[in-house]
Amino acid sequence: MILRLVAALSLILGLGLPAQAAQVRLKDLVEFDGVRANDLVGYGLVVGLNGTGDGLRNSPFTEEIMTNILERLGVNVTGEQFRPRNVAAVMVTASLPPFARAGSPIDVTVSAIGDSSSLLGGTLIMTPLNAADGDIYAVAQGTIIAGGVVAEGEAASVTQGVPTSGVIPAGATVEREVVFDFTSMQRLRLALRVPDFTTAARIEQAINGNFGTPVAVMTDAGTVSLDIGATGAPSPAHALARLENILVEPEVRARVVVDQRSGTIVMGEDVRIDRVAVSQGNLTLRVEEAPLVVQPNPFAPGQTVIVPRTEAAIEQEPGIGLAEVQEGASLSEVVAGLNALGVAPYDMIDILKSIRAAGALHAEFIVR
Incomplete structure (x- = not known):
């Protein structure tokens, strides 16, 4: 087994070729100062549901908003008792993109907040969307495209997806623009999505090289001015x-x-390990219950007795032996060698954690 591991690793190390790093557009690496979206939220009512709405006895806020909407439309329902099952209270969220102008359509997401079982086929009534400053920036309305389906009968039900949440493509219209004087800016900051001093320095060099003059200056690992x-x-x-x-x-x-x-294991190509020896094996404990029923002879006095019977065994699968990995080998090469030997992903994770505990893994190790 040791010879197989070393042979597989030697083959992979011999065939390994340096990969050429990919170049990425600057727009995919940074965020431009001031060019950002703004979150919007609103509270509304969905109507037209096929008996899957809120139970108004359990969701009194649904009855309150329905009463307010009807009264604004000139329908007096004060003191009336109504228990419809085709309405549901929802939260409406959206993202106002940068430089959105009045009249521009934006997508909205609708989510039930009561005990409604499905928003499929419902229609969102006109709902104002507010930003963090409390002002209304958009108004949403339209038919909901639910993200799931529910099928139920007398004794069972089946749910696929999330029917209590849906979207309305282009379901909101921008009513107010975000005030931002972009044309008067003299300096602009570029914020790196992943702060790194080397990447920031390369961005500075690339911009200055493109314009032919020093127009960009790296201020820190996450900002280029x-x-x-x-x-x-x-x-x-x-x-x-x-x-x-x-x-x-x-x-x-x-x-x-x-x-x-x-x-799942995801790793970068720059991961390196020191010279280390690896051995791995599995220990399995198996316990089986096979009770035996003993009955008396026909017409004989006595009673049926259940005699317990247990079978226990410990099995140890053969490991991969004690294999040595040479210094400077990339982790991808080591994992590929273990993969060639049929090491399971969960065993591979344990091996990587052990290599890190030994201080031989030179990389940031993240466990989710």
Whole structure:
């Protein structure tokens, strides 16, 4: 087994070729200062449900909002007793994109907050959407596309997806614009989505090389400052249109991410390990209950007795032996070698955790 592991690792190490790092557009690496979306939220009512709405006895806020809507429409329902099952109270959320203008449509998400079992086929009544400052920026209304389905009968029911949540594509209309004087900006900050000093320095070099003059300065690992006036562009929009497609090679930290629930392992190519020896095996404890029923002879006095009978065994599968991994081998090569020997993902995770505990794994180890 040791010879098989070493042979597999030697084959992989011999065939390993250095990969060329990919270049990424600047727009996919940074966020531009001020160019951001704003979250909106509203409280509304969905009607037209096929008996899957809120039980008004358990959701009094649904009756309150329904009463307010009817009274605004000129219908007096004060003191009336009504218990419809085709309405549901919902929370409506949306994201107001940057530079959205009045009249622009945006998508909205609708989620039930009462005991409604499904929003399938419902229609959202006109709902104002507020931002964090309390002002109304959009109004939503339309037919909901639910994210699931429910089938039920007298004794059983089946649910697929999430029928209590849905979306309305282009279901809201922007009524107010976010005040932001973008054209008067003289300096613009570029915020890296993944802060890194090397990546920030490369962004600075790429921008200055593209414009032919030092217009960008790295201020820290997550920020690059751009002097818009020095770019010679007629407006900040022209400057961003030119630099957002500049290609930059990002620097990625050596990182290993494992998910123990699904057995998923994700690793970067820069992960390295020191010289280390690995051995792994499985221990299985098996206990089986096989009770034996003993009955008396026909017409004989006595009673039926259940005699317990238990079979217990401990089985140990043969491990991969004690295998040595040479210093400087990448983790991807080691895992590929273990993979070639049929090591299960869960066993591979245990091996990686043990290598890290031994201090031989040079990477950020993240367990989810």
